[in-house]
Structure formats: C-alpha cells, structure tokens
Amino acid sequence: MLTETQLRTATGDELRTLRSRIFEELRRRDLEGVPGEETPSPPSRKSGREVIDQKGGNGRWLKLERVKCGKPRCKKCADGVGHGPYYYLYLTNPKTGRYTSKYVGKPANITEEMRQEFGIEVEDLEV
C-alpha cells in the first residue's frame, strides 16, 4: 500500500492514474463477484449491503441495494443510510453454480431488455 508521504508527494497526474486503476480493480471485483456466495437462491446479501428490492429468479436477479462504503469518517454510513440505492444484477454461473454480481447503478442504466425480463415498469424506476 502507499504511504501518506507517497500520496502527498505524488503529482496530480500520478494520482489520477492511480484513481482510475483503483476504479478498474473495484469494477473487476464487482463483475467477478465475491467468493463465498455459493448459497442456494436467492443470493445472500454481501456484507454491508441492505437489499431494498429484489426481482427475478431462475438464476438471475435484479436487486436494489444500499451500500456501506466502510470509510470510517463517512457521514452517510455513520447515519446508517449508506449509499445509493444502486441496482445490481446477480447471475448464476451454470457451470459452477456460483453467483456473480454486476453493477448496474442508477435506474437509468436499466435496459429495456432488463425491464422486460424482470417485469419492471418504467414508473417503478423513479427512485
């Protein structure tokens, strides 16, 4: 890990490169899912996540979740509100039976295909 001195002395460009690398890594982890979620359906929530809504079945779920970022000084998390809510698509890998989750995000990112698959009306997405 980087020390505070290394962060302080880094240039803005270096920090921006670092930030995008961190985002890429977080995205990769989000796409590949979290190990240990092999329980039968429906998928168990990840730690620090509150499931507000859940649709689907047969190996595919669309879940609306509030997320705790885990930063010690985050006011939203300290208040118990957390971040979001954000949508996540949960899929079962047919070969391994493992769940993977995919970040969807805001209601606007839900595609027409997803709305049809999960039986969601456009009006339901005005979160």
Ligand SMILES: [Zn+2]
């Ligand atoms: Zn937070």
